[in-house]
Amino acid sequence: MIEVLSVASEVYPLIKTGGLADVAGALPAALAERGISVRTLIPGYPAVTGGISGGRVVAEFGALFGGEARVIAARAGGLDLIVLDAPYLFDRPGNPYMSPDGWDWPDNWRRFAALSWVAHELAVGLVEGYRPQVLHAHDWTAGLVPAYVKYGPSDRIKTVMTIHNLAFQGTFGADIFTQLRLPSHAFSMEGVEYYGGVGYLKSGLECADIVTTVSPTYAAEIRTPAFGMGLDGLLENRSETVFGVLNGIDVTAWDPATDASLAQTYTASTTHKRIANKMALQEAFGLEVANAPLFGVVSRLTWQKGIDLLVACVDALVAQGAQLAVLGSGETELENGLRAAAMRHPGKVGIVTRYDERLSHLVQGGADVVMVPSRFEPCGLTQLYALRYGAIPLVSRVGGLNDTVIDANVAALYAGVATGIQFAPPDEHALADAIRRALDLYRQPESWKKMQRRGMKSDVSWETSAARYADIYANLLGLKDYDDQNG
Numbered sequence: 324m325i326e327v328l329s330v331a332s333e334v335y336p337l338i339k340t341g342g343l344a345d346v347a348g349a350l351p352a353a354l355a356e357r358g359i360s361v362r363t364l365i366p367g368y369p370a371v372t373g374g375i376s377g378g379r380v381v382a383e384f385g386a387l388f389g390g391e392a393r394v395i396a397a398r399a400g401g402l403d404l405i406v407l408d409a410p411y412l413f414d415r416p417g418n419p420y421m422s423p424d425g426w427d428w429p430d431n432w433r434r435f436a437a438l439s440w441v442a443h444e445l446a447v448g449l450v451e452g453y454r455p456q457v458l459h460a461h462d463w464t465a466g467l468v469p470a471y472v473k474y475g476p477s478d479r480i481k482t483v484m485t486i487h488n489l490a491f492q493g494t495f496g497a498d499i500f501t502q503l504r505l506p507s508h509a510f511s512m513e514g515v516e517y518y519g520g521v522g523y524l525k526s527g528l529e530c531a532d533i534v535t536t537v538s539p540t541y542a543a544e545i546r547t548p549a550f551g552m553g554l555d556g557l558l559e560n561r562s563e564t565v566f567g568v569l570n571g572i573d574v575t576a577w578d579p580a581t582d583a584s585l586a587q588t589y590t591a592s593t594t595h596k597r598i599a600n601k602m603a604l605q606e607a608f609g610l611e612v613a614n615a616p617l618f619g620v621v622s623r624l625t626w627q628k629g630i631d632l633l634v635a636c637v638d639a640l641v642a643q644g645a646q647l648a649v650l651g652s653g654e655t656e657l658e659n660g661l662r663a664a665a666m667r668h669p670g671k672v673g674i675v676t677r678y679d680e681r682l683s684h685l686v687q688g689g690a691d692v693v694m695v696p697s698r699f700e701p702c703g704l705t706q707l708y709a710l711r712y713g714a715i716p717l718v719s720r721v722g723g724l725n726d727t728v729i730d731a732n733v734a735a736l737y738a739g740v741a742t743g744i745q746f747a748p749p750d751e752h753a754l755a756d757a758i759r760r761a762l763d764l765y766r767q768p769e770s771w772k773k774m775q776r777r778g779m780k781s782d783v784s785w786e787t788s789a790a791r792y793a794d795i796y797a798n799l800l801g802l803k804d805y806d807d808q809n810g
């Protein structure tokens with residue numbers, strides 16, 4: 324049995340701002356099936372301390388990076404959690420990273436250094452009887468984990484650093500370095516130093532034994548200047564230890580046959596029942612309940628996600644008789660652009676800017692097309708949910724979107740393998756063209772139905788990718804024949 328400690332700043336179902344939570348929440352169960360025991364170290368935000376019950380205090384710190392803290396072992400949401408209950412760092416309103424008025428907490432460096440430091444303490448025996456062999460760090464918020472291991476006393480502990488999004492790097496001034504509890508030589512190119520300051524993600528990418536990211540295409544893209552965000556050189560240098568492992572989804576939580584968030588459940592052979600969800604969706608977004616092709620979006624509203632391209636295409640979309648429902652929040656300018664479109668096209672365009680997990684399921688279960696026009700996309704989960712729910716994904720051809728959707732070009736349609744629509748490059752002309760193609764296909768109900776069914780039957784589970792992670796852990800630990808015994 325391999326013991327892994329996963330370190331994540333959000334985990335579904337306790338606390339979620341995006342895809343990282345979904346992955347951190349779903350992967351442990353998939354790995355358990357392969358004989359890998361995963362516990363997840365997570366900060367004790369109010370939603371987390373309030374969401375666990377019957378926890379056990381397994382360690383206490385009088386002064387952890389400047390305040391008192393406890394480590395609590397608990398089970399919640401089907402997960403084995405280790406909660407870092409440090410109220411002076413985490414007992415705050417807002418989301419994990421920002422205050423309610425949208426500003427990053429100024430002590431984020433301390434909050435997430437403390438999290439990473441505790442991960443290392445756990446690996447070197449903080450709690451009697453518990454010795455994780457692999458520390459799996461997710462994103463910059465766990466980026467110091469590999470540095471604490473590299474500069475710590477034990478070379479037994481192995482580290483994996485997973486990039487969910489290279490755009491968030493966690494860079495801070497050099498002045499914090501002396502408070503990180505690292506030896507002075509860690510402030511170097513081989514350690515945490517990054518352009519004269521401290522780089523949390525950079526340090527993870529430098530110090531981890533293995534680096535993974537969440538799709539093969541993104542793994543290749545980030546080694547190029549166009550997508551590397553300044554870290555392409557580092558990643559290219561260690562390319563033999565950088566792997567792309569495609570995300571899966573939790574196919575139990577996301578199952579149109581049983582989903583309680585839907586107005587009507589259905590399967591691949593009863594897609595006609597989706598109409599009830601479409602009507603519920605139209606009502607929820609203030610759209611005319613009409614037999615019009617309905618495009619849906621569930622997304623952070625940011626430049627990364629190409630939402631400005633969507634804003635530029637709304638009028639053309641409506642002019643072709645389609646409707647648009649957008650669930651998401653983010654940059655003010657983009658929210659305003661979509662609101663203005665909704666005003667221009669009452670009953671045709673609707674936007675809901677709150678975070679609403681239930682409604683996100685209804686979008687997948689009721690929209691005809693789900694759009695993901697991202698400029699870059701490490702993996703993307705919404706197109707996977709779309710496939711599972713028989714909504715046709717319309718995506719830009721980047722990152723994981725490239726790896727998970729098969730474009731309905733003439734050859735793919737003829738071969739009977741198409742599952743969605745891809746466009747490139749990510750600009751408004753290509754998106755407008757893709758919308759036209761989607762509408763052409765929508766008007767061919769037989770082809771459409773076949774694409775829906777094919778998507779619903781495609782494998783979007785964690786099975787294959789959990790096996791890849793299991794191999795990575797086993798190889799790190801020198802257990803080469805692990806898969807033969809457990810596969």
Ligand SMILES: Nc1ncnc2c1ncn2[C@@H]1O[C@H](COP(=O)(O)OP(=O)(O)O[C@H]2O[C@H](CO)[C@@H](O)[C@H](O)[C@H]2O)[C@@H](O)[C@H]1O
Binds near residue numbers: 723
């Ligand atoms: N207003 C709202 N209400 C309800 N739900 C909402 C919502 N806005 C967004 N969501 C949900 O948040 C999640 C977003 O996940 P994505 O993977 O699509 O992107 P994200 O950029 O957050 O993740 C990053 O990490 C993941 C995980 O590795 C990568 O897939 C991705 O490419 C990378 O950018 C989905 O579950 C979506 O349904």
